[in-house]
Amino acid sequence: MRRAVRWLCTLLILVTHTTMAREIHSQASLYQNILVTQVGSLRCMQFTVRRDQRNQSCVDMRRPRELVFAYTRMMLAGLLFNPAPQRILMVGLGGGSLPSTLASLYPEAWIDVVEIDPAVVTVARDYFGFLPSAHMQIFEQDARVWGKRAASRPTRYDLIVLDAFNGDYIPEHLMTREYLQETANLLTNDGVLVSNTFAISALYHNESVTYAAVFGSFYNFKSPDTANRIVIIPRGAPVERMQLEANAGKLRAALKPYGVPITSYPARLVTQVDWDTHARVLTDQYAPANLLQGQ
Amino acid sequence: MRRVLINVLAFTGGFVIMSLELLGGRVLAPYFGSSIYVWGSIITVFMLSLAIGYLCGGRLSMRQPSLQRFALLFLVGAVLTYPLVLYGDAIMRLVFDAIEDPRYGSLVAASALFALPTIVLGMISPYSVRLLVTEAGHAGNVAGSLYFISTLGSALGTLLTSFYLVLWFEIDTIVTLLAGTLVVIAIVGLVGGRRA
Numbered sequence: 361m362r363r364a365v366r367w368l369c370t371l372l373i374l375v376t377h378t379t380m381a382r383e384i385h386s387q388a389s390l391y392q393n394i395l396v397t398q399v400g401s402l403r404c405m406q407f408t409v410r411r412d413q414r415n416q417s418c419v420d421m422r423r424p425r426e427l428v429f430a431y432t433r434m435m436l437a438g439l440l441f442n443p444a445p446q447r448i449l450m451v452g453l454g455g456g457s458l459p460s461t462l463a464s465l466y467p468e469a470w471i472d473v474v475e476i477d478p479a480v481v482t483v484a485r486d487y488f489g490f491l492p493s494a495h496m497q498i499f500e501q502d503a504r505v506w507g508k509r510a511a512s513r514p515t516r517y518d519l520i521v522l523d524a525f526n527g528d529y530i531p532e533h534l535m536t537r538e539y540l541q542e543t544a545n546l547l548t549n550d551g552v553l554v555s556n557t558f559a560i561s562a563l564y565h566n567e568s569v570t571y572a573a574v575f576g577s578f579y580n581f582k583s584p585d586t587a588n589r590i591v592i593i594p595r596g597a598p599v600e601r602m603q604l605e606a607n608a609g610k611l612r613a614a615l616k617p618y619g620v621p622i623t624s625y626p627a628r629l630v631t632q633v634d635w636d637t638h639a640r641v642l643t644d645q646y647a648p649a650n651l652l653q654g655q
Numbered sequence: 656m657r658r659v660l661i662n663v664l665a666f667t668g669g670f671v672i673m674s675l676e677l678l679g680g681r682v683l684a685p686y687f688g689s690s691i692y693v694w695g696s697i698i699t700v701f702m703l704s705l706a707i708g709y710l711c712g713g714r715l716s717m718r719q720p721s722l723q724r725f726a727l728l729f730l731v732g733a734v735l736t737y738p739l740v741l742y743g744d745a746i747m748r749l750v751f752d753a754i755e756d757p758r759y760g761s762l763v764a765a766s767a768l769f770a771l772p773t774i775v776l777g778m779i780s781p782y783s784v785r786l787l788v789t790e791a792g793h794a795g796n797v798a799g800s801l802y803f804i805s806t807l808g809s810a811l812g813t814l815l816t817s818f819y820l821v822l823w824f825e826i827d828t829i830v831t832l833l834a835g836t837l838v839v840i841a842i843v844g845l846v847g848g849r850r851a
Contacts, residue, residue, distance in 0.1 A: 390691050476690065502688025505757050533684035644685045645825035652822075 385487055389479030392526075396487045402428070405455045405483060407526045416526050417455030419488050425464075426619040427457055431556055431588040433620045434581055436461070438519055438554035439611055440604045440626060441594040445469055445518035449546065451503045451534075452524035453480055456490030461618055462519075463493045471496045472517075474503045476531075504533050507542050516548045522555040532647040535567065539644075540574045550596035559589035562655040565639035572633075573641045579629040592629065601626060657722065660847045661783050662804050664729065667840045668779040669808030671833045674816040675736065676701050679769055681826055682739070686747045687761035696761040697769070704770045708777015715778060716785035725782050726844025728775055733837035735772040740827045740834075743768055780805060 384403070385396040395406040404418040418428040427433045435458060439445070446469050450459050453475035463471055471493070475481055478500045484490035492498055499506055503524060520543060524534050533539060535557075547553060555571075558564055559582050571578050571591055579592040604626040615622045640646060679697040680689060687693050715724075747764050754760040780801065787797045820829050 476688075502690055502757065504685060505688045508686065508751065509755075531689060532681075533689055536685075538685060643825070644681075645827060646821075647681065648822045651818075 385483065387479050387483060389477050391477045391479075392529075394477075394479055394483050396483060403487065405480075405488065417457065417488070419455055419457060424489060425461075425617050427461065430583045430585040431590065432458055433618070434583060434586075434588075434590045434625070435521055435523065435554050435556055436615065436618075436620050436622065437581055437590060437625045437629065438521065438552045438592055440607045440622070440629075441552045441592065441596075441599055442518050442550055443607045443611055445552075447515065447517045447519075447548075448472070449517040449520045450474070451520070451522045453484055453490075453498070454523065455488040456484040457488070458521065458523065459492075459496065460490060463496055465614055467493070467495070469495065472515075473498045474501055474506045476500070476502050503531075504539060504542075507539070507546065510546055511542060515546075516551065517546055518548050518551045520547060520551065520553045522553070522557075525557060530563075530649045530653060532642075532649045533644070535570070535642055535649045536647050537570050537573055537641055537643045540570065544574065544593075544595070547595045550594070552595065553591075553593040555591040555593075556588055557591060558587070558653065560587050561653045562639075563649060563653040564589075565636040566642050566649075566652055568633075568635035569637060569639045570642045572637075577631050579631055580634075581625070581629050583628075604629070657847070658787060660844060661722070661725070661786055662801070664725065664840055664844055665779060665783045665801050665805040666808035667836060668729070668732075668776050669805035670812035671732070671736075671837060672701070672705070672773060672776050672812070673809040674812035674820070674829070674833055675769065675772065677813060677816045678821075678826055678829060679765060681821070682743060682768065683747070683761050683764060686751045687757045687764065690757070692758045693761045696758070696765045699762065700765040700769050701773055704773035705777040708774040708779075709781055711774065712778030713781040713785075716782045720782065720785050722786060722848030723845055725779075725786060726841045726848055728778055728782065729837045729841035729844065732772050732775045733834040733841065735775055736830065736834045736837065739768050739772075740830050 381397040381399045381404075383395065383397055385394075387394045392407045397404050397406060398421075401420055401422040402418055403421050405416050407416050420426055420428055445462075445466060448462055448466070448469055448471045450462075450471065450473045453459065453473055459471055459473050462469065473492075473496065475498065481498060481500060522534070522543070524531060544553060557567060568580075571593070575593050579594075581590040581592060583589075605623070608623045608626055611622050642649060676697060679701075680694060683693050683697065687696075712728075746767050750760050750764040750767065754763060783801050783805075784794070784798045787801065788794045816829065824832070
């Protein structure tokens with residue numbers, strides 16, 4: 361009986377979502393199916409055709425600047441540790457809302473975006489109003505390969521944002537100790553690494569010990585609103601809570617139009633170990649992230 | 656007995672080839688990514704190597720075919736597989752530095768790492784057919800059942816590697832296990848060949 365009710369509920373949600381969400385565009389790329397849907401003024405980019413999947417990237421077309429998802433806003437917490445980045449690297453474009461936000465917050469900053477799927481770049485441009493600024497460069501490449509080449513160039517970044525996991529399939533070579541090390545080497549001395557990643561499933565433990573293996577301690581930023589967590593790793597000297605709050609105060613006005621409650625963030629950043637420290641570290645040799653996530 | 660032994664060897668060969676091919680994607684990913692062309696490179700190299708292996712294996716079976724020579728193929732296969740563990744990283748770094756385009760980089764790296772062992776493992780199929788065919792009238796039947804067994808091995812190698820082995824072991828451990836299996840099976844073949 362209970363199962364029947366649950367089944368009916370699921371069916372109901374599926375049907376309503378299917379009938380309410382208008383499909384605007386769909387495109388099959390080499391890597392995924394990209395679907396653009398709209399409900400009311402909310403336009404979303406989804407990476408699979410399964411309708412019960414959470415939306416990957418959404419823009420409220422009436423208030424295009426506002427960041428729709430909690431985890432997108434939370435990624436800006438990295439700015440608390442380096443409030444004036446001059447060079448920014450983004451891995452994973454999505455709908456482009458975060459690069460756009462950073463570009464308008466820091467018009468002088470140089471922003472490099474690495475996105476493996478050219479179709480995502482096209483869809484972001486055509487349907488999400490993503491307009492790369494003159495200071496922005498987009499590389500349609502595998503982030504691991506790009507990063508390895510970048511190591512031999514002199515450019516180093518004040519802020520690196522890893523946002524390459526769309527929840528459905530994890531590029532396993534972007535979740536290993538070696539990749540994190542390679543990425544850390546691209547940071548300036550007071551640079552910050554911000555990673556949007558998973559807060560649930562067995563993978564949480566493996567991923568946490570992997571970050572710990574490379575960086576020692578790191579900040580975990582979770583929210584009850586989302587199955588994501590944001591990992592924040594400042595490379596420079598430890599920053600006192602007072603300083604974080606002072607920085608939040610300075611950023612508050614600038615971040616308001618994007619709906620980012622930055623002053624509430626410092627209190628929510630924790631370094632406490634809440635994972636199984638005996639979990640296996642993910643390496644290039646051992647990287648079954650997708651299998652672990654399913655467990 | 657001899658027949659069973661040859662079938663076991665053919666099965667193992669099939670298993671190792673596909674297990675190696677699947678690991679290839681993992682091995683190349685840190686240097687060349689996991690884009691579709693990396694898989695394209697790997698599959699191309701394996702198909703080309705198998706093609707050459709079939710040709711050479713057939714030729715080789717013309718000259719004094721024996722179970723012992725057959726078993727030696729497995730030993731050579733093991734010896735050619737193991738450098739992947741020892742020099743894989745160094746080879747990929749060289750290729751990465753020399754070739755900018757990850758398509759051709761992955762093609763060259765996959766050739767350097769996998770072509771030789773796969774050619775030798777490809778020789779197994781035609782050679783095993785030669786060992787078991789006694790009359791021309793049965794040749795198709797013998798070949799059919801050998802392909803059946805070795806492809807079954809390939810299916811199992813694919814499944815076990817992708818579902819479980821990568822979850823339990825490091826890649827180098829799996830490659831070592833595969834090479835070790837080839838050595839063990841070669842010794843079994845050599846001993847069995849002496850008795851026969």
